[in-house]
Amino acid sequence: MTRQYRIYGLEMSPYSIKVRSWFRYKQLPHEWIGRSMERMPEFQSLARLPLVPLVQCPDGEVMQDSTPIIEWLEARHPAPPTQPASPLLAFLSALIEEYADEWLNKPMFHYRWSRPADCASAALRIAREQLPGQPDEQLANMVAFLQQRMVPRLSLVGSSAETGPLIEQSFRQLLVRLEPLLAKRAYLFGARPCLADFGLYGQLQQLASDPTPAALMKEHAPATLAWLARMDSPPAGTDTGGSSAPKDNPHADTEFDSEAALLADLEPLLREQVLGYYLPWAQANEQAVAAGEEHFSVALPGGLFTQQPQKYHARSLAMLRQRRAAVTVPLPDWLPAF
Numbered sequence: 001m002t003r004q005y006r007i008y009g010l011e012m013s014p015y016s017i018k019v020r021s022w023f024r025y026k027q028l029p030h031e032w033i034g035r036s037m038e039r040m041p042e043f044q045s046l047a048r049l050p051l052v053p054l055v056q057c058p059d060g061e062v063m064q065d066s067t068p069i070i071e072w073l074e075a076r077h078p079a080p081p082t083q084p085a086s087p088l089l090a091f092l093s094a095l096i097e098e099y100a101d102e103w104l105n106k107p108m109f110h111y112r113w114s115r116p117a118d119c120a121s122a123a124l125r126i127a128r129e130q131l132p133g134q135p136d137e138q139l140a141n142m143v144a145f146l147q148q149r150m151v152p153r154l155s156l157v158g159s160s161a162e163t164g165p166l167i168e169q170s171f172r173q174l175l176v177r178l179e180p181l182l183a184k185r186a187y188l189f190g191a192r193p194c195l196a197d198f199g200l201y202g203q204l205q206q207l208a209s210d211p212t213p214a215a216l217m218k219e220h221a222p223a224t225l226a227w228l229a230r231m232d233s234p235p236a237g238t239d240t241g242g243s244s245a246p247k248d249n250p251h252a253d254t255e256f257d258s259e260a261a262l263l264a265d266l267e268p269l270l271r272e273q274v275l276g277y278y279l280p281w282a283q284a285n286e287q288a289v290a291a292g293e294e295h296f297s298v299a300l301p302g303g304l305f306t307q308q309p310q311k312y313h314a315r316s317l318a319m320l321r322q323r324r325a326a327v328t329v330p331l332p333d334w335l336p337a338f
């Protein structure tokens with residue numbers, strides 16, 4: 001029996017720091033356990049899948065997969081809320097979280113393992129987490145092992161010499177879209193973080209730690225970097241930043257901005273990143289999984305994207321579709337059925 005939540009994770013894992021940021025924001029007592037080699041047997045005795053994060057509840061129950069973990073915990077620890085009261089905004093927040101987990105992970109993985117300087121930097125930092133306390137000189141074998149293991153995995157996310165420019169383009173475009181949004185509000189939807197923030201934070205914090213994308217962010221995305229610093233441990237109090245929710249809106253809350261303001265501000269990002277890249281890719285992947293194909297190609301802005309179909313992404317698209325079906329208020333015309 002454990003008395004508080006335990007999170008087995010890695011600083012270098014986007015999904016681990018996403019869940020930790022959520023716990024910190026909720027001020028839920030928890031222990032962060034770096035999944036080093038030393039803690040591996042203990043992790044393996046609990047894990048159904050060899051993936052971090054893994055959360056062990058005070059009653060001993062074990063959960064994996066960051067989105068269901070947060071959803072399950074949110075129902076048990078609803079305050080402060082990490083979803084807007086408006087069903088439309090809550091869906092858009094979940095949609096952006098899904099985009100971050102599934103599509104933005106491609107730029108994250110691609111930048112980390114494509115160029116020698118980024119590979120060397122990431123492998124050394126992961127090795128330090130695996131063997132904490134060892135001097136860097138003694139980590140050479142682990143660094144070499146990690147590079148040999150991770151670089152070939154680029155193909156699993158669809159990163160190749162052909163798709164690299166498209167993946168990098170989508171990241172640079174995202175920075176351009178995010179910057180004014182995060183300069184305007186403390187968090188994406190207002191004065192408090194929501195699911196969209198936690199999902200984006202996980203991936204973008206990793207990108208900000210790898211040399212090549214970090215340089216781009218320093219040059220082009222100061223407001224995004226300031227938001228990343230806030231997201232490490234978002235304060236639980238509300239900072240309305242002067243915004244006020246309209247009184248005639250039944251779903252009004254002071255934590256998140258109004259539907260009208262957010263729809264107008266988020267539309268360019270949603271159109272470009274979610275409707276432009278994520279949804280066509282996710283639907284093509286789903287069709288390829290159903291057809292049992294070995295590879296699929298889909299036309300995205302900037303060229304043809306080719307990848308091996310992945311069942312996990314198809315399952316999570318189906319869950320997103322269920323969320324959409326549960327929204328009974330009208331969705332904007334520009335958000336097509338999927």
Ligand SMILES: N[C@@H](CCC(=O)N[C@@H](CS)C(=O)NCC(=O)O)C(=O)O
Nearest residue numbers: 013014015050051052053065066067
């Ligand atoms: N969908 C999962 C993804 C978890 C995942 O891919 N975790 C990676 C690290 S970010 C992992 O543990 N990979 C196994 C490994 O690298 O050994 C989630 O949201 O938690």
